[in-house]
Amino acid sequence: MTKAKSGLRVAIAGLGVVGSEVARQLINRAGELGSAAGQPLHLVAVSARDRSADRGFLLDNIDWHDDAVAMARRDDVDIIVEMIGGSEGPALELARQSLASGKHFVTANKAMIAHHGSELARLTEDNNASLMFEAAVAGGIPAVKTLREGLAGNRISRVAGILNGTCNYILSTMEVTGAGFDDVLADAQRLGYAEAEPSFDVDGIDAAHKLTILAAIAFGQQPDFNAVSIQGIRDVSSVDFAYANQLGFRIKLVGVAEPGLMPRMQTCMLPLDSQLAKVNGVLNAVEFHGSPVGSVLAVGPGAGGGATSSAVLSDLLDIATGRGGFAFGKPVDQLTDASGVKNGAGPDKAFYVRLMVVDQPGVLATVTAILQKHDISVESLLQQGRAPGDVVALVMTTHETPVAVMTRALNEMEQLPIVKAKPVAMPILPVDMES
Ligand SMILES: NC(=O)c1ccc[n+]([C@@H]2O[C@H](COP(=O)([O-])OP(=O)(O)OC[C@H]3O[C@@H](n4cnc5c(N)ncnc54)[C@H](OP(=O)(O)O)[C@@H]3O)[C@@H](O)[C@H]2O)c1
Numbered sequence: 001m002t003k004a005k006s007g008l009r010v011a012i013a014g015l016g017v018v019g020s021e022v023a024r025q026l027i028n029r030a031g032e033l034g035s036a037a038g039q040p041l042h043l044v045a046v047s048a049r050d051r052s053a054d055r056g057f058l059l060d061n062i063d064w065h066d067d068a069v070a071m072a073r074r075d076d077v078d079i080i081v082e083m084i085g086g087s088e089g090p091a092l093e094l095a096r097q098s099l100a101s102g103k104h105f106v107t108a109n110k111a112m113i114a115h116h117g118s119e120l121a122r123l124t125e126d127n128n129a130s131l132m133f134e135a136a137v138a139g140g141i142p143a144v145k146t147l148r149e150g151l152a153g154n155r156i157s158r159v160a161g162i163l164n165g166t167c168n169y170i171l172s173t174m175e176v177t178g179a180g181f182d183d184v185l186a187d188a189q190r191l192g193y194a195e196a197e198p199s200f201d202v203d204g205i206d207a208a209h210k211l212t213i214l215a216a217i218a219f220g221q222q223p224d225f226n227a228v229s230i231q232g233i234r235d236v237s238s239v240d241f242a243y244a245n246q247l248g249f250r251i252k253l254v255g256v257a258e259p260g261l262m263p264r265m266q267t268c269m270l271p272l273d274s275q276l277a278k279v280n281g282v283l284n285a286v287e288f289h290g291s292p293v294g295s296v297l298a299v300g301p302g303a304g305g306g307a308t309s310s311a312v313l314s315d316l317l318d319i320a321t322g323r324g325g326f327a328f329g330k331p332v333d334q335l336t337d338a339s340g341v342k343n344g345a346g347p348d349k350a351f352y353v354r355l356m357v358v359d360q361p362g363v364l365a366t367v368t369a370i371l372q373k374h375d376i377s378v379e380s381l382l383q384q385g386r387a388p389g390d391v392v393a394l395v396m397t398t399h400e401t402p403v404a405v406m407t408r409a410l411n412e413m414e415q416l417p418i419v420k421a422k423p424v425a426m427p428i429l430p431v432d433m434e435s
Contacts, residue, residue, distance in 0.1 A: 007040030008320055012081045013068035013094055015048040018108055018135070019083030020055040021305030022312045027057050033313065037320035045071050072097035079104040079319060081312060087111035099123035099131065104324070106315045108135035108308055110209035117216065117223035118335065121327040130324030132315035137210045138163055138284040140307030141300040142314065146288060147217045148329045154290030156218040159257045160429075163265075164207040165282035165302040166194045167233050167253040171267075172280040175241045175250065181234065193282060203232035204253060208265040211255035214286070215263045216328045216335070223328070224338035228263045235424050236267055240354060243382060243395045244269055249352070250277040254429065261347070269352045269428040348400040349427040350379065355394045355413060356421040359387050363418050367394065370416075374409040376401050391420045397428065 010026065012019050026033065026043045034040040046059070047068035065071050068090050071080060080098040082105065084091045091112050098105045100123055107113065113120070113133050124131040137143045138161065147156070162168050166188060173184045185202065188194035200206045208230045216223040233253050244251050249269035254276060257263040270277040275297050279285040284302025289295050301307035318324055328335055357363050364381075371378060377399040383392065398406070410423045 007034065007042050008037070008078045008316075009042050009044045009076055010079045010081060010316065011045035011047075011065075011071040011074070011077045012043065012083060013047045013065075013071060013090070014083035014085065015046055015053075015055045016083065017305045018308045018312065019046075019048070019081070020057070021309040022081060022083065023055065024057050025309055025313055033317070037317050039320060041316060041320065045074065045077060047071060069094050069097055072101060072103060077103060079106060079316065081316070082107040082109060082112075083312075085109055085111070087115040092116060095120050095131075096123065099127055099129050102127045102129050104130040104132070104319045106132045106135075106312055106319070108133070108312060110136035110206065110213060114209040114212040114223055114225040117213065117328065118332055121332040121335075124327055125332060130319050131327040132318060132324065133213070133327075134315050135308045135311035137213050138286055138298075139165075139300070139302040139304065140310045141284055141286055141298045141302065142311070143214060143286045143298060144217060145314070146286070146296070146298060147214065148325065149323075151288055151290055151293060151296065152329065154293050156288065156290040157258065158289040159211075159214045159218045159255075159286065160276065160289075161211070161214070161255050161286035162252055162276055162279050162284055163210040163255050163286070163302065164201055164204070164253060165284055166198070166201040167204070167207065168280065168284070169193050169282045170202070171233060171236065171251055171253065174236070174238060175245075178238050178241070180238050181236060202234055204230045204265040204267075205232075207253060207255055208263075211257055211263045211265055214255070215257035215338070218257060218288075219259045220328070220330055220335055221338040222332075222335045227338040228265060230265045231267055232265075233267050235422070236426075237354075237424070239393050240352075240424065240426075243354065243393070244352070246382065247352070247380070247397060248272050249428065251426065252276060252279075256429075258347075266427055268426050271429075274429075348402050349406075350400050350430070351398045351406055352426045352428055353396050353398065353410070354424040355419055356391050357394045357416075358418045358420065359390050359392045360418065363394065366416060366418060367413060370409055370412050371398075374405050374412075376405065376409055403427075 045063040047065040080103050113136050134144045170184050208228045212223050212225045253267050255265045285299040287297050379397045382395040413423050
């Protein structure tokens, strides 16, 4: 058990949505949390940019630092809680200096862990500290702990998850309302579900940071953000939802990690009755597949002050009670290099393909000639209504096809004069994803 004489002294850097909620919980529930920790947890110092902002708690008896990194140099702080964000800059400097001086470090910063996790884990081991980041993946869902502890005795064969609540909200709302991506995104921004600058979310980057971390723990590899293939949700159109429904699918942004293969963040079609397809709105979900356990599903809130602070508090209690362990489940020297899987395209997949084509005689023959040339077998083909001369959607689903082959065929189709927009293709996740 990590035991300071008079309890553990905590400093929080960043007092925004998450940091200020962690501070309020530590102050308002001090007795309860101290009892769970086996010793008091004292909030002794905080840092943010604007000292005058109301954070919902009194700063009396708590030291204020304009420079967050200065807290790492204090001898009277045991745990630094970093809630600033950003893969570089003050968050990274704070992590490096805190761990180098033997302080335990708790963060919700998936970007920093996905980019610098190995370096920070090494610093942790060299300085007998703990690096904890439960809040970095899927907010209130204990996904890190589930892999690192609860399923530690399993051989993990796949981790799949809905890891970004903003994207899941946008896709769910597009499906229910029939509205287009831009309108739903604007609504999500008004409601506070999406950032003013949404690209980290809608381009799949935020979710890919989380997938990087899950893959590292699941398969004992160094976190390597550059070894993840990423596709966001911008290309999805309202017509895709109508076709998905007709075909018995739901559209979701899903991250999939499997041993030896490049983790993939992809907008895909899921069978309507599958577990992940039922996770709608801002919820997140993570599915773990392993042996001997089989399949385990965890669903819950992936963001917000309450959900994220819950994960931070659990990390603080783990440190206090000595349940820290290795950051990625094993010593950093035993983690394999994930760059070896960089070029792996993953297993063959069935695809949903939508082409916007000019409705004229011979279109079907031209498209199917390309499919035949690449030996791609079509399972179903849909074209609704006739509008001679107009641009219409031509939708097909294929049997399992190597990803590289499908990519080549799509590139060829895009060059056809009758194809008027970039083809949209989404993998159809196999039924055994859900077993
Ligand atoms: N929000 C969520 O639901 C959620 C969920 C999971 C993970 N996370 C992660 O949690 C972290 C914090 O997110 P958040 O949503 O709480 O962010 P936020 O609301 O934007 O808060 C960021 C805080 O950092 C402070 N800050 C910025 N630069 C600083 C600096 N140089 N020194 C000291 N403080 C600085 C800001 O100060 P001022 O307030 O004075 O401007 C603010 O209090 C990020 O890593 C994020 O990815 C967030």
